[in-house]
Amino acid sequence: xxxxxxxxxxxxxxxxxxxxxxxxxxxxxxxxxxxxxxxxxxxxxxxxxxxxxxxxxxxxxxxxxxxxxxxxxxxxxxxxxxxxxxxxxxxxxxxxxxxxxxxxxxxxxxxxxxxxxxxxxxxxxxxxxxxxxxxxxxxxxxxxxxxxxxxxxxxxxxxxxxxxxxxxxxxxxxxxxxx
Numbered sequence: 001x002x003x004x005x006x007x008x009x010x011x012x013x014x015x016x017x018x019x020x021x022x023x024x025x026x027x028x029x030x031x032x033x034x035x036x037x038x039x040x041x042x043x044x045x046x047x048x049x050x051x052x053x054x055x056x057x058x059x060x061x062x063x064x065x066x067x068x069x070x071x072x073x074x075x076x077x078x079x080x081x082x083x084x085x086x087x088x089x090x091x092x093x094x095x096x097x098x099x100x101x102x103x104x105x106x107x108x109x110x111x112x113x114x115x116x117x118x119x120x121x122x123x124x125x126x127x128x129x130x131x132x133x134x135x136x137x138x139x140x141x142x143x144x145x146x147x148x149x150x151x152x153x154x155x156x157x158x159x160x161x162x163x164x165x166x167x168x169x170x171x172x173x174x175x176x177x178x179x
Contacts (some may be wrong), residue, residue, distance in 0.1 A: 047100075097125070
């Protein structure tokens with residue numbers, strides 16, 4: 001599978017980097033391709049290193065104003081004109097999406113894929129990896145949106161919440177019929 005991962009490019013604490021590295025190693029050992037923002041810094045670097053060192057492939061989609069931070073040695077690297085094109089390319093090049101810890105950029109990417117899915121413009125599986133309870137508040141907000149009628153589809157149709165990397169990848173492989 002080609003798995004898009006939305007995540008931070010910041011240097012983060014071990015409670016976030018360790019599970020990200022674990023997911024990356026599972027992805028690589030499974031023979032999957034990481035589709036990511038292309039950066040060679042912070043958590044993006046941790047995940048790219050883990051995938052590559054475990055035998056997976058790397059497909060990066062950077063953006064012009066961040067191209068200097070793009071990872072050299074990726075199997076494929078595309079440089080988009082702007083963030084909108086970057087998001088479009090990330091989704092086009094992937095079979096599934098995992099949302100890891102991140103800031104406003106990650107949240108923007110997450111809500112866009114969920115909005116596309118809500119309106120039936122994609123059926124790609126989406127996993128929100130809730131490392132160290134990072135997304136507990138967002139999960140609660142999504143549940144409130146569902147309970148109060150803001151979502152035309154069940155929340156479970158839009159996103160799968162995983163607490164651990166192994167559960168995230170297992171869900172994706174099962175949803176795509178990969179053994």
